[in-house]
Amino acid sequence: AAGVIQSPRHLIKEKRETATLKCYPIPRHDTVYWYQQGPGQDPQFLISFYEKMQSDKGSIPDRFSAQQFSDYHSELNMSSLELGDSALYFCASSRGHSKNIQYFGAGTRLSVL
Amino acid sequence: GENVEQHPSTLSVQEGDSAVIKCTYSDSASNYFPWYKQELGKGPQLIIDIRSNVGEKKDQRIAVTLNKTAKHFSLHITETQPEDSAVYFCAASMGSARQLTFGSGTQLTVLP
Numbered sequence: 001a002a003g004v005i006q007s008p009r010h011l012i013k014e015k016r017e018t019a020t021l022k023c024y025p026i027p028r029h030d031t032v033y034w035y036q037q038g039p040g041q042d043p044q045f046l047i048s049f050y051e052k053m054q055s056d057k058g059s060i061p062d063r064f065s066a067q068q069f070s071d072y073h074s075e076l077n078m079s080s081l082e083l084g085d086s087a088l089y090f091c092a093s094s095r096g097h098s099k100n101i102q103y104f105g106a107g108t109r110l111s112v113l
Numbered sequence: 114g115e116n117v118e119q120h121p122s123t124l125s126v127q128e129g130d131s132a133v134i135k136c137t138y139s140d141s142a143s144n145y146f147p148w149y150k151q152e153l154g155k156g157p158q159l160i161i162d163i164r165s166n167v168g169e170k171k172d173q174r175i176a177v178t179l180n181k182t183a184k185h186f187s188l189h190i191t192e193t194q195p196e197d198s199a200v201y202f203c204a205a206s207m208g209s210a211r212q213l214t215f216g217s218g219t220q221l222t223v224l225p
Contacts, residue, residue: 004156033212042202042215043157056212090156100145100206102213104156 002027004093004105012111013081021076021108025093031055032074033102034066037088049074078110086112115140117205119216126193127224134219136203137185143205146179146186147213151200160201161188193223 005024013019025032031050035043036059045058049068060066063081068074078085088109092102116139126132138146144165149157163170163177163186170177174193179186190197200220204213 035213042217043213045212045214048212058212100208100211101147101159101162103159104149106156 004091004103006089006091006105006108008108009106010109010111012113014113015081015083017081017112019078019081019110021078021089021091021110023074023076023091023093023105025072025074025091026095026103029093029095029103030072031094031096032068032072033092033094034060034074034076035090035092035104037090037107039087043090046076081112083112086110115143115205115207115214117203117214117216119203119219121219122217123220123222125222125224128193128195130193132188132190132193132197132221132223134188134201134203134221135185136187136205136216137183138205138214139184140205140207141181141184142207143214144208145206145211146177147204147206148175148177148188149202149204149215151202151218157202190221193221195223195225197221198223 007022033048034046037043046060048055052068066076088107090107092104119136147162150160151157174191176189200218203216
């Protein structure tokens with residue numbers, strides 16, 4: 001079965017640079033969620049989109065922005081990167097607004113040097 | 114906002130024994146409680162979930178119980194196997210298409 005696809009899997013950036021993470025949800029899933037997981041930490045919710053509209057907003061820094069496109073894929077844009085942004089970034093998707101079963105991708109490991 | 118506490122943080126069991134992980138949540142509006150298994154370098158994998166209208170759910174060796182009054186839920190793994198070794202996260206959500214709030218995770222080690 002198709003899963004959530006994230007790219008790139010690994011990304012190395014320097015401080016103050018920008019990064020773009022991409023997420024392709026499971027086919028027919030219309031809701032996308034972004035989570036950030038620091039080393040040894042639990043995933044922290046950043047932001048979500050349902051039918052291309054922002055649905056919920058969590059602890060996402062103002063330096064980050066995200067959107068969901070017409071084909072339901074989503075991109076997380078991160079600017080003015082800081083050392084503390086180094087983490088695993090997961091995307092999850094779910095189908096339909098009436099259910100909440102979230103399926104996670106393999107994540108993007110971002111390292112800020 | 115919602116707060117989820119998870120215990121224990123580490124758990125070691127002998128192969129074949131049972132493992133129990135417990136979580137409590139703070140917001141009585143939460144009504145969906147999934148459990149995820151995360152292996153090193155991989156994304157969280159849903160293993161079982163329960164909604165607030167049921168008290169127990171079972172899937173082969175895995176079961177989850179929910180006590181809405183006490184606001185706690187537990188994961189039970191029977192006949193543990195070495196491949197069950199991973200980090201397990203509980204989570205809570207307040208409804209459809211809503212964010213998940215995770216517990217702090219339990220590192221389960223099944224000793225052969």
